[in-house]
Amino acid sequence: MTEWLEQHYGSLCYVNAQFINDILVWYHLAWMGETVKLTDSRVKYLIEKGSGYTLHDRVEIVQIIDELLANVIRQI
Numbered sequence: 209m210t211e212w213l214e215q216h217y218g219s220l221c222y223v224n225a226q227f228i229n230d231i232l233v234w235y236h237l238a239w240m241g242e243t244v245k246l247t248d249s250r251v252k253y254l255i256e257k258g259s260g261y262t263l264h265d266r267v268e269i270v271q272i273i274d275e276l277l278a279n280v281i282r283q284i
Contacts, residue, residue: 226260233261236269241276248272 237245237255245251250268257265 229261229263229266230259233265233269236273240272244272244276 233254237251240251245255250272254261254265254269
C-alpha cells in the first residue's frame, strides 16, 4: 500500500473530508427506491447536486430515510 501511495500521491488530495461526505450521501441515494427517486423533490435535488454535499444534506437524507421507515412500520 505504501508503494502505491508513493506512486499515486496526487490521489490523496481527492480522498478528503468532502469526498467522504459525498460517498455517504451517494451510498444512501443509491439504495433509495426508484419511486422515491422519481417523486421526492429532496431526493431529486440531492441527485442533481451530485457532489459538495453539506452536513445539512446528510441530515436531510437521514430524515428522508426516517420518514420512509416510519411509513413501512405504519403499514405493518
